[in-house]
Amino acid sequence: MDSIPTPLHGITPGTRPDVGGVSSEAFRAIDRMREALTARATGGASPASLALALFDWSIHLASAPGKRMELADKAARKAVRLLTWLASSAARQDAPPCIEPLPGDNRFRAEAWRRQPFAFLAQAFLLNQQWWHNVTHEVPGMTPHHEDVVSFAARQWLDVFSPSNIAFANPEVIERTFQSGGANFLQGFQNWFEDAARLATGQPPVGAEAFLPGRDVAVTPGKIVFRNHLIELIQYAPTTGSVLAEPVLIVPAWIMKYYILDLSPQNSLVRYLVSRGHTVFCISWRNPTAQDRDLTMDDYRRMGVMAALDAVQAILPGRKIHATGYCLGGTLLAIAAAAMARADDDRLASLTLFAAQTDFTEPGELALFIDHSQMHFLDSMMWNRGYLSAEQMAGAFQLLRTNDLIWSRLVHDYLMGERTPMIDLMAWNADSTRMPYRMHAEYLQRLYLDNELAAGRFIVDGRPAALQNIRVPLFVVGTERDHVAPWRSVYKIHLLADTEVTFVLTSGGHNAGIVSEPGRAGRRFRVAMRRMEDKCLDAEEWAMMAERKEGSWWEEWVPWLTARSSPEPVLPPPMGAADKGYAPDGDAPGTYVFQR
Numbered sequence: 001m002d003s004i005p006t007p008l009h010g011i012t013p014g015t016r017p018d019v020g021g022v023s024s025e026a027f028r029a030i031d032r033m034r035e036a037l038t039a040r041a042t043g044g045a046s047p048a049s050l051a052l053a054l055f056d057w058s059i060h061l062a063s064a065p066g067k068r069m070e071l072a073d074k075a076a077r078k079a080v081r082l083l084t085w086l087a088s089s090a091a092r093q094d095a096p097p098c099i100e101p102l103p104g105d106n107r108f109r110a111e112a113w114r115r116q117p118f119a120f121l122a123q124a125f126l127l128n129q130q131w132w133h134n135v136t137h138e139v140p141g142m143t144p145h146h147e148d149v150v151s152f153a154a155r156q157w158l159d160v161f162s163p164s165n166i167a168f169a170n171p172e173v174i175e176r177t178f179q180s181g182g183a184n185f186l187q188g189f190q191n192w193f194e195d196a197a198r199l200a201t202g203q204p205p206v207g208a209e210a211f212l213p214g215r216d217v218a219v220t221p222g223k224i225v226f227r228n229h230l231i232e233l234i235q236y237a238p239t240t241g242s243v244l245a246e247p248v249l250i251v252p253a254w255i256m257k258y259y260i261l262d263l264s265p266q267n268s269l270v271r272y273l274v275s276r277g278h279t280v281f282c283i284s285w286r287n288p289t290a291q292d293r294d295l296t297m298d299d300y301r302r303m304g305v306m307a308a309l310d311a312v313q314a315i316l317p318g319r320k321i322h323a324t325g326y327c328l329g330g331t332l333l334a335i336a337a338a339a340m341a342r343a344d345d346d347r348l349a350s351l352t353l354f355a356a357q358t359d360f361t362e363p364g365e366l367a368l369f370i371d372h373s374q375m376h377f378l379d380s381m382m383w384n385r386g387y388l389s390a391e392q393m394a395g396a397f398q399l400l401r402t403n404d405l406i407w408s409r410l411v412h413d414y415l416m417g418e419r420t421p422m423i424d425l426m427a428w429n430a431d432s433t434r435m436p437y438r439m440h441a442e443y444l445q446r447l448y449l450d451n452e453l454a455a456g457r458f459i460v461d462g463r464p465a466a467l468q469n470i471r472v473p474l475f476v477v478g479t480e481r482d483h484v485a486p487w488r489s490v491y492k493i494h495l496l497a498d499t500e501v502t503f504v505l506t507s508g509g510h511n512a513g514i515v516s517e518p519g520r521a522g523r524r525f526r527v528a529m530r531r532m533e534d535k536c537l538d539a540e541e542w543a544m545m546a547e548r549k550e551g552s553w554w555e556e557w558v559p560w561l562t563a564r565s566s567p568e569p570v571l572p573p574p575m576g577a578a579d580k581g582y583a584p585d586g587d588a589p590g591t592y593v594f595q596r
Contacts, residue, residue, distance in 0.1 A: 035377050036384035045369075046377035053149035060141045067139055074134055078127045086120060099126045104481070107164040107407075112171035121163040129158055145371055152368050156402060165407050173415045184417030191413045202596075204430050207422025213431075213589045217424050218259035220271045222588035225281075225576035226311040230295070230303040232284040232590040233311050236270060238572035240277045245566040246320050246349045247279040247573075249312055251305055253327035254285035257431050257593050260511060261326065263424045267517040269554065276558050278322075279573060281312050283329070285433070287595035290386030293437040297332070297446070298460065300439060305336040309347060315577045320349035322561055326514065327485065328443075330356020334467060334493075335453060339460040341469035350564050352475040352557070354514050355485045358467060359454035359492035360447050365483055370448045378444070382437040389434060425511060433595075454496060467493070473500040475560055477553060479513030480505060488539040494530060502529040502560060505543065506553045518552040525553040 038047065061067060085098035097119070101108055108122040136151040163169035167177075167185075176184045194206060211217050222236035250270070252258040261282065262270040273280050283304060288295060305323075312321055325333030330353040337351050357363060363370075382388050412418055420426075452458040456466045474497055478487030487505055494501055506513045506525040516523050526546035530536065537545070549556070576584040 032380040032383050035380035039377065039381040044378065044381055046374040049371055049373035049377070050149065050153065052373060053146040053153075056143055056146040057136065057139060057150040060139045061135075064140045071131070071135055075131060078131055082120075082124060082127055085123060089116070089119065098123055099130065101126060107162060110172055112175065115171065118163070118169070118171045121169055125158075125161075125163055129155075132158060145367070148365075149368055152365070159402055159407060162407065164411060167415050170411065170415065173411065176416050180417070184415070187417030188414040191417070191419065195413075204427070205422070206419065208427040208430050210422060211424050211427035213257070213259055213593050214587075217264055217428065218262045218589040218593065219265060220262050220268055220274065220588065223575045223584035224586045224588065224590045225315065225582045225584055226307070227585060227590075228303055228307055230286050230300065231308060232286075232592045233308050234282045234284060234588045234590060235315065235575055235584075236274050236280045236282070236588065237575065238279065239274050240572070242569035243277045243279050243572050244562065245568070245570045246322055246561075246564075247281060247312055247316055248273055248322045248324055248561070249308055250280065250282040251308070251323065251325040251329035251333045252283060252285070253329045254300065254304075254433065255328055255435065256433060257428065258282055258284045259589060259593065260425075260428055260515065262589075263428060263515060267424070267515050267520075269515070269517075272517065272554055273558070277569065278558075278561065279316070281308065283308050284590050284592045286592045287433045288387055288436045289434070293382075293386035295436040295439050297335075297439050297442045300332055301336050301339075301460070305333055309336075311582055313347060314580045315582055316573055321347055322350045322352065322565070323348050324352040324354070325356055326354040327356055327510070330354055331358060331447070331453070334358050334470075335458060335460065335465050337470050337472070338453075338458075338465035338467050339463070341471065342463055342465065343461075348472045350473050350475065350561065351470065352477075352561075353490070353493070354477045355479055355482055355490060355510050356476075357447075357485045357489050357492075358496055359489060360451045361454070361492075362486065362489045363448060364486040364489060367448065370444055372449065375441075375444055375449060379441050382435075382441060386437050387434040388437070388440050425515060429511070454492070467496040468498050470497055471499050473502070473564055475502045475504070475557060477504045477506060477514065477557075479508050479510060481507075481509040482513065484510045491539045491542065494536050494542075498532065500529065500531055502527065503542065503546075504553045504556060505546065516552045516554065518555055520552065523552050524548065524550050525556070527553070527556055 081098045085095065089095040093114075108126075113119060113122050132154050133151065136154050137147060139147065159165070167173050173184070191206075197203075198205060220236055222234045224232050225235045226233035250258075250261060252261060262268045265271055270280055270282060285304070286292075309321060309323075313319075323333055323337065325331070333351070334353060334356065337348060340346075340348065378388070409420060412420055446452045446458065450457070453465070453467065456464050456468070458465045474493065476490060476493050478485070478490040480487060482490075491503060494503070504525050504527045506516055507523055508514075508516060526543065526548050528542060528546040576582045578584075
């Protein structure tokens, strides 16, 4: 559709443009170029944003004598605790530690850290880490966002000097060095050199070549039944004699490749659905380039979600669709569903959201990288390139979990001289994509900064896309250790939707919590349904009253879908619909998944 020309800001139609106003774009371009060049040196982090946070913290701490006295008192108390524990541990080896690591911090779990002097180094570090948490929190008058940024920066800086990262202070590394005669450092250097060479040449990490889409992962049989500039639509082949009438359409996030939901055969959600008698369609997103810089969020809605719905409806006419979205795909699907409800489009049978936020007031640690200063800086960087690079997105996510994704690898691969075995989920995680400039800028501004969707101000086709208009039942999944879409944020769909909501809280993180196949040890989840007439509980109340179950939440979802489908099974549908322009065009996983 051709765009409608609009007058430039500040220019009255029919008059000559204001030369000064037009030339101001040149001045803005200078600023953008300077910021884009600065981004190369800072890795995309805004120096102004960090400086503002540090100034806010320092000026308020300097003007708070009570806070400084409290910190001095805490430092003295921690020193006494440490010395008391040291004296106690000298008398008895089984003396309990004076401080335990935080949940999820496994750096000092090995038995070797119980011996001196390594136990002292670990305890001193943990007490120092705790003290710096006090230093960067509850400073009177400090902006909460700046508090989070400073605390995060302090934590990153402290982690650099953790004794676990220092070869001569880590007892596990010392023990390995004696055992191997120093060969671990030689092998570690070779590992580092290989990783650096692969990074410099744009190759995937070691071992990822063993997980090639179509050969090792993403192997569920299917056909490409529709393709446009933005998506390929996969229809998966049936494996049962009869199927449920209503198909399932999966909308994955476009930040990564779609096959997170079709990994190895044993943990493929797509394969699981097909084996349970569901007809499954899945979107595979294009990996955009600089030429796609002007793609918008609405382009992703129209050419992605709506085009896929049109194709599914053409292939299976008269049947409603179980729409399912993951992460950003879930957010976009919620927007599309709200717009469809507003337009009386009743093609959906249900709506399922995996780790997808619809309210961004508490978006978790990812919000550390999103404020107005950082957004302006990021906008200039994307303006220059035409997209946000995959490496930058991966770097941001790694910073959220440095101990797991950076420092533990440094110790294991470079100091211990071992290789972390590659698995399908890790290989998929390395297969990232780019984000178009305009779409990503809109996404961050309209959702993260302005929270338009939750506020009912997100406009689609000239009308607000209000989630309150959705009337189909919702199945929403949050994960306990999600750093990208915290479950309490995902839970806020209860405050926005006036329909039946079944909420599941599963163990694991943003990816591993969703890829949670039956039979996997240690899996558990909580589940509860809120009917339209029920009272709305806050997240903590819900967590206490929800039913606790062992196993995979997949086994909860499939019966939920079945209960909201037609009772009579039907014969499996044909692959595509050639007479309607949806002829099969190649086998799954298609071509877009291979774009680099």
